[in-house]
Amino acid sequence: MIFQSKLFALRFFTALCIALLAGMEVDLFVPSFPELIHVFQLTPFMVQLTLSLNFIAYCTCALFTGALGDRFGRRPVLLWGIFIFVVGSLLCVMAPNFPVLLLGRLLQGVGIAGPATLGYFVIMDECPVEKHTSLLGMLNGMVTFGMAFAPVLGSYVTLYFGWRSNFIVLLGLGVLVFGASFWAIPRRSINPSISLSPKVYGPLLKSSKIWFFMGALCFFSVPYWVFIGISPLLYMENLGVSLKEFGFYQGSIALTFGFVSITSGLLITWFGKKSCLTAGLLSCAFSALFLGMLSFLGKSTPLLITIGMLLLAVGVVFPINIFYPDFIHIFENSRGRINALFVFFRLSLTAFFLELVSSIYGGQFSLIGLSIVLMIGASLLLSWYILSKKWISLN
Template structure:
């Protein structure tokens, strides 16, 4: 039941953003918001998630994973109540802030519980499955969110998040294993210095973050692009975004089979090759000034397939880059991804011109950085015993 509980928490983490983004157009009308202001409901959540993740990682290493996860889920529940009953825009922002603070507990530490129990090889298999869970949540969240919005308006999606948060909280109390306090890990931001001074750890963290950012960034900006400017209906938006996430999910869940059959190194380079193909396809869309929902969705499916193997293979290795610092490394990955996604969303909201041009440009730049950092990881791991680097020496 422990793994199933983490499964539920991962589903909540995956749905926390995607479930309510189909409500963006209605939120703009109800609260009279500009694109920048409606994107701020994502930005404030992501920044809160990011900053809290750093504290959560240190607290989890010091006081144990379970207690911090449960406190986080309690805060998330309070934030969801604020969103459901928000009479004004600032109350909605407050609720999103609390949701961001609360979700950092399960987002940062639930996988660390698995890392505490299983070997690296087993983690890589489970990572694919859990990424698939997030992707399934992302796949169904916009579809469910679209129909919930149609039937119950924007508040309905926050009710769904409230229910999911309560279920996760109850299951966490009942089934998560108690973890011992580790008094050798003091609660201080200075404890992150051991990670920040490791160039290998920083290259791993940067690789994971910059390869993930484009997908999460697109999820956040796509409702305005698709529904406001490309004329996609609410029902069709759920189909387009759901198809991208479903593609990610299916390949992620089956990634352990492909890794076992073809090897970690071959699968990693296949994923990086698909990322490059996505960049070329996106560049073609930008040069041709193509703003077609189907063409953009097909390109994004290339990215969804491409990032699976690098993330599933490298993230468990990332957690082992520095001994006895899994919680801190997980926190830095989570916070780095979220703060960079939030910054990109706000930049895009500011420069957005109703076309795919600024969105595609931001994604290409992020992936260029991700590929460069991945190259640096290989340089650092020359001679490593891990199978993915076996031929790199």
């Protein structure tokens, strides 16, 4: 049995809530972009700052929270981070103008760094290594399902209650996570041997194995985040999709992504890692070909774009779930710092590509599609190298 006690089940629930908060913190309010543009008289570039500033704070603080968590334990870093997130959410709910909203988003980014970096270890620290893959599969499955449906939920919350209501939802979830973390996360002794200096990341950055794994994982996940960030403007502002219809398009991607994620552990058990990984990589390749054709031919209807993203949503699940456990165990006593590096680079790349696409995107899908194709191509090349080196076990 994976859940050996009620206390462990509570910790699993807490880790699930933490990860849901980390994912929904970005996705939930994205459908509010068109309303924010009209309410505060913003340009597309300016409204994207609500994501970019959040990402910058998020990924910068993640580097510190990784080392802090390894040294002082997960509990204090998580609790202080969630508290800062709640304060930032309050500012967003009450924001009378755009600068205050940006400040709230900045604090949300600072606060969410700890939970996003260390949340998985609430359960990983409590079970043997051989159970990590199954637990991670279960957790990732349920989390990605919730994350994928956040834009759909955000669409309807915005439609019926306005943009502030999305931040009220985040505020409520933040309070819930704080309470669950306070009761579930154990206190641990301090490990003074772990330095808080940035030099502590030196050995990790010198490892080519770390870089290849991190690159592959980043380029599998970043295209989805970039698409989520720009899709409200693309679908609603440029392709004439209504807010309600936008929820249906996002919902189809969410349902596919969530279903494959939740069942990925079972599918790997039935068909094996090798078969599932091969299917995932092929689906990513077909997605790149399909989206590339749409970009060059100019046939970018909402339905065709959604079909291309469905192929990507199916494809990325297996490489991420199969690569990640091997990645965080490359150096045994550095899991917090390894994950912090991954969060830092994933969010940095997301912010970079999101701002790049939003600044040069002229209401057409072509540049978005080409960016996604390039990132998928990079992920496939890095995956081929990892597999050729036999750095993961496919048994």
